[in-house]
Amino acid sequence: MRPTDDAEGAPGEADPFGASGRDFRLPGRDAGGERARDWVRASDVIADGVRGAGPEEVPGRLCALAVKLLPVVGASVSLRTDGMPVQLSASSDQAAYVSDVQATLGDGPCMYAAEIGAPVLASDLTAGQDARRWPVFAQQAMAAGVQAVYSMPLGNDAVCVGTLDLYRSVPGELTAEEIRTAHMVAGVMTVALMALPRAEENGQGEEPWLSGLATDHDEVYQAIGMIMAQLGVSADEALARLRAHAFASGRTALEVAREVVTHRKRFDRD
Amino acid sequence: MTDAQSTGPGSGEQLLVRLQTLLLEADRAEEFLQALVTLAATELSVPVSCSVTLESEDAPRPYTAAASHEAVHCVDRRQYETGEGPCLETLRTGTPHHIEDLDREDRFGAFPLLARQCGLRSVLALPLAPPRQEAAGALNLYATAPGSFPGPVRERAAVFAGHASGALGVALKLAGQAQFSRDLERAIASRTVIDQALGILMAQQRCTAEQALAILARASQNRNVKLRDLAAGIVTSVSGRPPSVRPLRPRIPSESGPGEPGFRPVGEG
Known part of the structure; x- marks a missing residue:
């Protein structure tokens, strides 16, 4: 499942939100009244898009809405941790994959945005400072059809809890308007995350932790536990080994983790 | 008046x-x-x-x-x-x-x-x-x-x-x-430690995650120890130190915080 290219001006496929959805992509709308109307329209599209959705569905719907409202081909949302980010939802396999690539490398624009708690707009991964700053990520993202990444922090002024990550198939800056829309989606996403159940204990309550959206994270940390036991190392070291093995074998950490937890791959002491 | x-x-x-x-x-x-x-x-x-x-x-x-x-x-x-x-x-x-x-x-x-x-x-x-x-x-x-x-x-x-x-x-x-951030941080840290403990049991017992959870839950019940505390003990016994729970760093003010020099995330192409 590979989303179609979504370059500016392209007619695009059937748009359930009608012409209003595409209006946000038109550059150069700077008249105050027009801007206010666009703002209202974007809020309406978001409100319509999440209406009737259960808390566990909203993050996925907001990722899809971000793709409708902005010139991007994919979106994903991840929670920040001091180890592997927790990917909660993605609009497509491509978006999920690029997010996993970054989690595997442990470095990239989204992880940097989570760290500094400010938007990071890597608008050209093909050349220039973004490509120089994250060369490995840029190369792997481009191989997956992504040439620009915009990452919006989630949370409040005090703490960044994660990021809304937007992927574009061609290089390009977001307009001020589009950045405002991205902020709006990120704001709604933060509220949506607050509605998810987050009981601490595993399998203890009736409500699944984060509504079952974080199963990938479970697999990765179970794999880390297994590597800890197999090698007698700390969690940090086990994560480093997992990442290194994934990188060396051209796969994501999640893919390797799945092999580990199903006993198809084990790490042996030298 | x-x-x-x-x-x-x-x-x-x-x-x-x-x-x-x-x-x-x-x-x-x-x-x-x-x-x-x-x-x-x-x-x-x-x-x-x-x-x-x-x-x-x-x-x-x-x-x-x-x-x-x-x-x-x-x-x-x-x-x-x-x-x-x-x-x-x-x-x-x-x-x-x-x-x-x-x-x-x-x-x-x-x-x-x-x-x-x-x-x-x-x-x-x-x-x-x-x-x-x-x-x-x-x-x-x-x-x-x-x-x-x-x-x-x-x-x-x-x-x-x-x-x-x-x-x-x-x-x-x-x-x-702010409360949500703290709750979430604690929940992720707790969940992470429990998953690591499950993985350790999975490796040691050559079992699935479900079986490992059953073992851990049973031990938690029998010993009347919270699942998270039991998990932390297992992790400590293998790695030789208690699980680290590093707090998420507060956000750096976007104007002029101690960000990395020479890189402005927004505004520059």
Whole structure:
């Protein structure tokens, strides 16, 4: 499942939100009244898009809405941790994959945005400072059809809890308007995350932790536990080994983790 | 004593600006509320003491979130203890309640007598209804003179309460997000340690995650130790040190924080 290219001006496929959805992509709308109307329209599209959705569905719907409202081909949302980010939802396999690539490398624009708690707009991964700053990520993202990444922090002024990550198939800056829309989606996403159940204990309550959206994270940390036991190392070291093995074998950490937890791959002491 | 001229045009806007300033300056909801009651106590043209009563999902019993004067806490507490009083009634009904003279008030059970003992004579309680928040509040105004809240003063107080509701909504939202960040951080850390312990059991017992969870849950029950604590013990025994729970770093101010030199995330191509 590979989303179609979504370059500016392209007619695009059937748009359930009608012409209003595409209006946000038109550059150069700077008249105050027009801007206010666009703002209202974007809020309406978001409100319509999440209406009737259960808390566990909203993050996925907001990722899809971000793709409708902005010139991007994919979106994903991840929670920040001091180890592997927790990917909660993605609009497509491509978006999920690029997010996993970054989690595997442990470095990239989204992880940097989570760290500094400010938007990071890597608008050209093909050349220039973004490509120089994250060369490995840029190369792997481009191989997956992504040439620009915009990452919006989630949370409040005090703490960044994660990021809304937007992927574009061609290089390009977001307009001020589009950045405002991205902020709006990120704001709604933060509220949506607050509605998810987050009981601490595993399998203890009736409500699944984060509504079952974080199963990938479970697999990765179970794999880390297994590597800890197999090698007698700390969690940090086990994560480093997992990442290194994934990188060396051209796969994501999640893919390797799945092999580990199903006993198809084990790490042996030298 | 009263100054009806103070309800002139423009005062509402000035008030909004002041409330916005309070919001921007306060780091926490408590600070904002404290500034709010202080402003309320000086904003009206009559000498009043002021407090804010809140009731929310997290705190199902009403409590005084802020008071302009220490004595107000006492009056409020008596209402909560007896379950009767204009502020509680305003909280329940969402409508204002006015006591012109406590000496001639026969509603609210024991409240008039208790308030009278605190030296008060008139009371005005106004609803605070922060938009899109599962919380309700009341702005309580107390005066030592009877008839301190004639029509124009009540109108001005209502305008104030209206603006304060919106500002309170923002303050509560920010406070809720801060609590959410802490909860989430703790939940992720806890979940991570439990997953690691499951993985250790999976490797040692050559079993699935479900089987490992059953083992861990059974041990937790038998030993009456919390799952998380048991998991932390397993992780410690393998890695030789307790699981690290590094707090998420606070956000770096975007203007000129100690970010990495030479890289501006926004604005530069």
